[in-house]
Amino acid sequence: xxxxxxxxxxxxxxxxxxxxxxxxxxxxxxxxxxxxxxxxxxxxxxxxxxxxxxxxxxxxxxxxxxxxxxxxxxxxxxxxxxxxxxxxxxxxxxxxxxxxxxxxxxxxxxxxxxxxxxxxxxxxxxxxxxxxxxxxxxxxxxxxxxxxxxxxxxxxxxxxxxxxxxxxxxxxxxxxxxxxxxxxxxxxxxxxxxxxxxxxxxxxxxxxxxxxxxxxxxxxxxxxxxxxxxxxxxxxxxxxxxxxxxxxxxxxxxxxxxxxxxxxxxxxxxxxxxxxxxxxxxxxxxxxxxxxxxxxxxxxxxxxxxxxxxxxxxxxxxxxxxxxxxxxxxxxxxxxxxxxxxxxxxxx
Numbered sequence: 001x002x003x004x005x006x007x008x009x010x011x012x013x014x015x016x017x018x019x020x021x022x023x024x025x026x027x028x029x030x031x032x033x034x035x036x037x038x039x040x041x042x043x044x045x046x047x048x049x050x051x052x053x054x055x056x057x058x059x060x061x062x063x064x065x066x067x068x069x070x071x072x073x074x075x076x077x078x079x080x081x082x083x084x085x086x087x088x089x090x091x092x093x094x095x096x097x098x099x100x101x102x103x104x105x106x107x108x109x110x111x112x113x114x115x116x117x118x119x120x121x122x123x124x125x126x127x128x129x130x131x132x133x134x135x136x137x138x139x140x141x142x143x144x145x146x147x148x149x150x151x152x153x154x155x156x157x158x159x160x161x162x163x164x165x166x167x168x169x170x171x172x173x174x175x176x177x178x179x180x181x182x183x184x185x186x187x188x189x190x191x192x193x194x195x196x197x198x199x200x201x202x203x204x205x206x207x208x209x210x211x212x213x214x215x216x217x218x219x220x221x222x223x224x225x226x227x228x229x230x231x232x233x234x235x236x237x238x239x240x241x242x243x244x245x246x247x248x249x250x251x252x253x254x255x256x257x258x259x260x261x262x263x264x265x266x267x268x269x270x271x272x273x274x275x276x277x278x279x280x281x282x283x284x285x286x287x288x289x290x291x292x293x294x295x296x297x298x299x300x301x302x303x304x305x306x307x308x309x310x311x312x313x314x315x316x317x318x319x320x321x322x323x324x325x326x327x328x329x330x331x332x333x334x335x336x337x338x339x340x341x342x343x344x345x346x347x348x
Contacts (some may be wrong), residue, residue: 020045021054029039029055029062029348030085032092046158047138052114052348057134061347064136065269065276066116067093068342069101069328071335079103079341081134084327086269093302102106104128104152107342108168112158112348117144120151120168124254125179127152127170131163131171131181136346148179148188149276164191218266220312222273229275234262236277238317251309253318258305265340273309274322278302278340281334300335302328 006308012020024045027035032106036043055061065084072078082093104121107128111117116134120127127150134141147165154168163181178191219226228239229251236258258277265278283299305324312318 013039017050021048021051021313024051024060025058025060028087029064030083030087052137054126055348063269063345063347065267066096066111066134066136066344066346067267067278067340068109069093069339070341071300071330071339073334073336082328083136088323091304091323091325096136097139097141099134101130101132103341104130106152108151108154108156108165109342109344110156110158110163111344111346112161113259114346116344116346117156117158117163118342119156119163119165120147120154122152126150127168137348141186144181145186145188147178148190153327163237215298216265216267218268218275220268220273220275220309222309222317227317231263231266231277234264234279236263236266236319240314249315249317251307251319253320254307257321257324258266261303265337265343267340267343268345269306275307275309277305277307280335280339298333299329299331300333301326302330302339 012023015023022037032046036046057157064086066081067084068079068081068238070079079099081096082101085094099118102123104118106124107121108119109116110119116136118132118134120129120131122128123130127147129146129150131144131147132141133144145161149169149171151168155166157164161183164178165180166178169176177236179188180191181188185294194254205224216230218229220229221227221342227239227241230237230239230248236254238251239248261279261281263277263279267278268274269276281301281303283301284297302329303324306322307319308322310318310320
């Protein structure tokens with residue numbers, strides 16, 4: 001009787017597609033890789049455009065942070081992209097498919113929707129024209145047509161599906177300052193410097209502090225104003241939008257939880273007034289009775305913490321640790337200090 005009941009019970013796949021998509025859209029996107037292993041049909045459903053259209057329609061889109069890490073000091077490093085799980089108490093880095101080409105230095109990384117663009121950069125010491133894209137829904141890498149000119153450390157912005165790229169060329173003329181990619185024609189065209197796009201955020205992302213060290217600038221919206229945050233000398237600092245109220249000042253309230261750690265990177269964790277900060281620590285597993293240790297006895301932990309902000313007066317910005325966790329561990333210790341190369345936030 002029980003067997004007959006089970007055989008006559010409707011399966012999930014027998015439901016109407018609109019109901020299936022409505023159910024799957026309410027599941028966190030971070031569980032999709034596991035669900036796709038259930039069957040070929042599940043894999044197809046989870047990669048379909050209809051599912052993401054349903055997520056958007058019912059307001060179930062999510063922001064995910066992708067980071068590119070360099071975990072070795074080799075002469076020819078092989079950086080790896082990861083996505084950060086934001087599931088409470090399960091925060092960790094999960095690797096995505098390997099980038100199929102040499103990852104360019106000083107490339108420009110921008111994102112729109114579920115797609116990440118890696119634009120230009122130095123490849124084998126020369127500026128590059130290439131543009132690679134990663135579709136976080138299908139987990140596939142692909143290439144766009146090459147830019148008109150090779151560029152590195154350019155400013156970029158995506159709007160209405162078009163990619164605008166400014167600067168980064170060694171040919172410093174008005175005709176070579178910028179170009180735009182139109183996906184409809186699959187071509188790059190010259191643009192004038194009078195483009196209406198505001199690329200200030202992109203241009204200001206990487207600057208140098210008073211010691212000549214590179215700083216990553218991260219903009220945070222607080223009370224309808226964009227405040228600058230950055231990591232300098234291992235500490236999280238901030239600056240007022242006007243720049244003349246107060247200079248770079250240490251974020252208060254983090255002394256107890258984060259002070260012992262040497263922070264190396266800051267990135268937004270999604271919308272609003274939150275950021276993630278990154279650092280690493282080394283753990284030594286020394287054999288009993290041994291007074292020295294080797295690299296085989298070491299592990300490196302990558303740590304991440306999410307920080308929210310609160311303004312207190314004109315000259316104080318307070319931070320609060322929402323969570324802090326070791327998100328990735330690997331064998332060895334010989335990794336660079338600035339191990340976070342790039343990052344991007346995708347929404348789907």
